[in-house]
Amino acid sequence: MNLFFRRFPQVAALFLATLSTATAAGPTNAFFPFCIDWHDSKKRGFEEQAKMLKELGYEGVGHIWLDKVDERLKTLNDSGLKLFQITMKVDLAANPPYDARFKDVLALVKGRGLQFCLLVSGAKPSDPSADPRGVEILRAMSDLARDSGSQLLLYPHVNDWIERIEDSIRVAEKVNRPNVGVMFNVCHWLRVDQQRDYKRLLKQAMPRLWAVSINGADEFDDKPGWNRYIQPLGKGDFDIAALLRTLRELGYTKPVGLQCYGITGDTREHLAQSMDAWRKMDLDAQPKKTNLTK
Numbered sequence: 001m002n003l004f005f006r007r008f009p010q011v012a013a014l015f016l017a018t019l020s021t022a023t024a025a026g027p028t029n030a031f032f033p034f035c036i037d038w039h040d041s042k043k044r045g046f047e048e049q050a051k052m053l054k055e056l057g058y059e060g061v062g063h064i065w066l067d068k069v070d071e072r073l074k075t076l077n078d079s080g081l082k083l084f085q086i087t088m089k090v091d092l093a094a095n096p097p098y099d100a101r102f103k104d105v106l107a108l109v110k111g112r113g114l115q116f117c118l119l120v121s122g123a124k125p126s127d128p129s130a131d132p133r134g135v136e137i138l139r140a141m142s143d144l145a146r147d148s149g150s151q152l153l154l155y156p157h158v159n160d161w162i163e164r165i166e167d168s169i170r171v172a173e174k175v176n177r178p179n180v181g182v183m184f185n186v187c188h189w190l191r192v193d194q195q196r197d198y199k200r201l202l203k204q205a206m207p208r209l210w211a212v213s214i215n216g217a218d219e220f221d222d223k224p225g226w227n228r229y230i231q232p233l234g235k236g237d238f239d240i241a242a243l244l245r246t247l248r249e250l251g252y253t254k255p256v257g258l259q260c261y262g263i264t265g266d267t268r269e270h271l272a273q274s275m276d277a278w279r280k281m282d283l284d285a286q287p288k289k290t291n292l293t294k
Contacts, residue, residue: 033258034062040267050079092122117155125163142177153183181208213257232270234277244285
C-alpha cells in the first residue's frame with residue numbers, strides 16, 4: 001500500500017497526459033473529392049483515377065450519375081478505396097421522376113454505406129407547394145434504398161427546387177425517414193445566400209447533416225459561373241478553416257467532400273494542392289490540447 005501511494009503522483013501524471021493527448025487528437029472526417037472526371041486535361045480513366053487518389057492520400061471518391069458504377073467500384077476495390085457518394089437527379093415533373101437504374105445500382109452498393117446525393121428539380125426554387133409531391137417521391141426512394149443500407153441526401157443546388165440548405169432541412173423533416181438526410185455545399189450556399197452566417201444553418205441542419213462539401217472560394221462574386229466560387233482548397237478569401245472549426249465545435253464527424261467541378265488543368269495538380277491545404281486545415285480544426293494539470 002505504501003508503495004502505491006509513493007508512486008501515485010507518477011501514475012496520475014501518466015493518466016492525465018494520456019487523456020490530454022486523446023482530447024487533442026479529436027475527430028477526423030473522411031475526406032474525398034468528387035466531380036474530378038469532366039475537366040481533367042489528362043482524361044484519366046477510373047483505374048488511373050483510383051491510383052492517383054491512393055497516391056495523394058484520399059480515402060475514396062464521389063461518382064456522378066448512374067453510369068459505369070460497377071467499373072468505378074472495381075477500380076476502387078482494387079486500390080483499397082471507398083465509393084462515398086453517387087450524385088443523381090430527381091425531377092418532380094417527370095415520369096418516372098428518377099433514373100430506373102437506381103434499383104440496379106442499389107443492389108451493386110448494398111452494404112457499403114453509400115450516400116446518394118439527390119439534385120431535385122421540377123418545381124420553382126424553394127417552392128413549398130411542391131412539398132407533397134417531393135415527399136411522396138422521396139419516401140418511395142427511401143423504401144427502395146432501405147435494404148441496401150444507403151442514405152439519401154438532399155443536395156442544395158442553385159436553380160433547382162431544393163436550392164437552399166433550408167429547403168433540404170424542411171423537406172427531409174417532412175419525409176421523416178431514418179435514411180434521408182441533408183448535405184451542405186459551400187459553393188451553392190455562397191451563390192444563393194447573401195448572408196454569411198453559416199453556423200446558424202449548420203446548427204439547424206445537424207440532426208440530419210450527413211455530408212458537407214467544401215472547396216476554395218471567394219466570399220462574394222457578382223459574376224456568373226464558378227471560377228471564384230469553386231477553386232482548389234486553400235485558394236480564395238472565404239475562410240474554409242473557420243467553417244471546419246465550426247463543424248467540429250458542433251460535433252460534426254461525417255464525411256467532407258471536395259467539390260472539383262469546373263477546375264481545369266491536370267487534376268492531379270489541383271488535388272495535390274487541395275490535400276496539402278486539407279491537412280493543414282484539418283489539424284487546425286482539431287480541439288486544442290487542454291492542460292488538465294493546472
